[in-house]
Amino acid sequence: MPRRYLPHFAAVGLAASLAALPANATEKKYDPGATDQEIKIGNLAPYSGPASAYGIIGRLAAAFFRKVNDEGGINGRKITFMSYDDAFSPPKAVEQARKLVESDEVLMIYQSVGTPSNAAIQKFLNARKVPQLFVASNATRWGDPDHFPWTMGWQPNFQSEGRAYAKYILQNYPNAKIAMLWQNDDGGRDEVKGLRDGLGEKASMIVAESSFELSEPTIDAHIARLKNSGADIFVSWTTPKASAQAIRKLAELEWKPVVFLAGVSTSVASVLRPAGLENAKGIISNAYLKDPSDPAWSNDAAARDWNAFMDRYLPDGDKADRVTVYGYAVAHTLLEVLKRCGDDLTRNNIMRQAANLRDVDVPMLLPGIKINTSAKDYFPIEQMQLIRFDGQRWQPLGELIDGEVGSAGTN
The missing domain is CATH 3.40.50.2300 (Response regulator)
Incomplete structure (x- = not known):
């Protein structure tokens, strides 16, 4: 074989070897x-x-x-x-x-x-x-x-949730008095801001609020104090444990406001059942996920x-x-x-x-x-649907709500 052909065949062999390697081997x-x-x-x-x-x-x-x-x-x-x-x-x-x-x-x-x-x-x-x-x-x-x-x-986010609740309250309870319980951290402050921003000129509907520390063993005193405000809407932004305590305490005090519960505390197993399903009947919250216990998704x-x-x-x-x-x-x-x-x-x-x-x-x-x-x-995710607990499961309440807030850096 003439020597002048050797480089050509060497190049072909090299190309074939490279082709046999994964395309992204060097990437x-x-x-x-x-x-x-x-x-x-x-x-x-x-x-x-x-x-x-x-x-x-x-x-x-x-x-x-x-x-x-x-x-x-x-x-x-x-x-x-x-x-x-x-x-x-x-x-x-x-x-x-x-x-x-x-x-x-x-x-x-x-x-x-x-x-x-x-x-x-x-x-x-x-x-x-x-x-x-x-x-x-x-x-x-x-x-x-x-x-x-x-x-x-x-x-x-919490501000979106607060805005969604405010929109529903203004449409359905425009003359109500609102009491709020919220966890004393960035999340709680976000929720309060969302509700206030959503109420806008009618933020004066909020007549009482109380923040609590996560380390507090019970929130009973906060609930009793908020009841004395005469509010007929109670908004609870709390952890699952505190949410269950709040629902039980409302029943003990025979205070029957319209209750809005944080979306993070809607678990039937860890919140509503310990609080008493009958006590939780009528509570309003929000969802963006399917509830597999709902026959609608069977x-x-x-x-x-x-x-x-x-x-x-x-x-x-x-x-x-x-x-x-x-x-x-x-x-x-x-x-x-x-x-x-x-x-x-x-x-x-x-x-x-x-x-x-x-x-x-x-x-x-x-x-x-x-x-x-x-x-x-x-x-x-910036959309959600309001839901109401019927004593057994959560039921949808209206259409999807867009609670877009925008970049946290601009709020």
């Missing part, structure tokens, strides 16, 4: 917490303490990622989920977040629970450029990309899939606890983000994909509600 990008085989995800949840009812969020996430791993993982990578107890204590949250980032080297912090704990770790995570993704709290501060580009919420494919998931991966979980539906829907959103990341599992790309969701349909969201985000919009 994989990883930050700490990601490899060819693994994605490490960190989480904080109150498995103990005054908000331990929310510990189910961490348990649900762990169960969901077991399912993902059983099905082959995400783009071939298995999830290592590391969840620590912060007891709903900000100092403990800081300690555990540092451990996850500095010792465990997780890729992100996902679905950490509660406004106080997340507020305590927000600056640390943003300074380290670690995603604080889909925070399990309705506070408006999780939608402030100008100041905290590494933090994003998920569910409708033939719904997403509800059937959720039931199958619960039966196999969280068999001791209470299906009446709506928080399990919430955790399932959020996990599906993260799954979508990670799939879109492909082989670019950098923290920067995770936030880029999370901030580029357009009309994403997530299992268990109510019809018409979709996930939408952008580089300037860190509020994935």
Whole structure:
């Protein structure tokens, strides 16, 4: 063979060898917490303490990622989920977040629970450029990309909830007197602001309010004081434990105002049943997720899939606890983000994909509600539906309400 042909055949052989390699073999990008085989995800949840009812969020996430791993993982990578107890204590949250980032080297912090704990770790995570993704709290501060580009919420924020309640009150009880009970933290202040902003010129309808500390063992004294105001509407923005206490105390005092309950405390299992289902009859709240206990969803494919998931991966979980539906829907959103990341599992790309969701349909969201985000919009869900408890289950009350607030940095 003439020597002049050797370079040509060598080139062909090299091209054939390269073609046999994966197209993206040289394009994989990883930050700490990601490899060819693994994605490490960190989480904080109150498995103990005054908000331990929310510990189910961490348990649900762990169960969901077991399912993902059983099905082959995400783009071939298995999830290592590391969840620590912060007891709903900000100092403990800081300690555990540092451990996850500095010792465990997780890729992100996902679905950490509660406004106080997340507020305590927000600056640390943003300074380290670690995603604080889909925070399990309705506070408006999780939608402030100008100041905290590494933090994003998920569910409708508290200000949106307050505005929705104000709209309903103005339409149906324009001459009412309102008493409010709220937790003394950023979330509680957001809710108060949303209600006041929604009432606008009629904010004087609020005749009494009382804030409480999470450390208080009971809120009975607050309820008694608010009853003396003569209000005929009671708005309760409290944790599940305090919400159950409030509903029971209203019954004991024979105070029968129209009650608006925080959307985070609508669980039949952990709130309404302990408070007494009869005592909870007529309470108004809001929803953006399907209630699998509602016969309306008995033939719904997403509800059937959720039931199958619960039966196999969280068999001791209470299906009446709506928080399990919430955790399932959020996990599906993260799954979508990670799939879109492909082989670019950098923290920067995770936030880029999370901030580029357009009309994403997530299992268990109510019809018409979709996930939408952008580089300037860190509020994935801004629609909800008011609901009323009939003594057995929650029933829809009217059409979907858009409670858009806008960037937290502009409010």
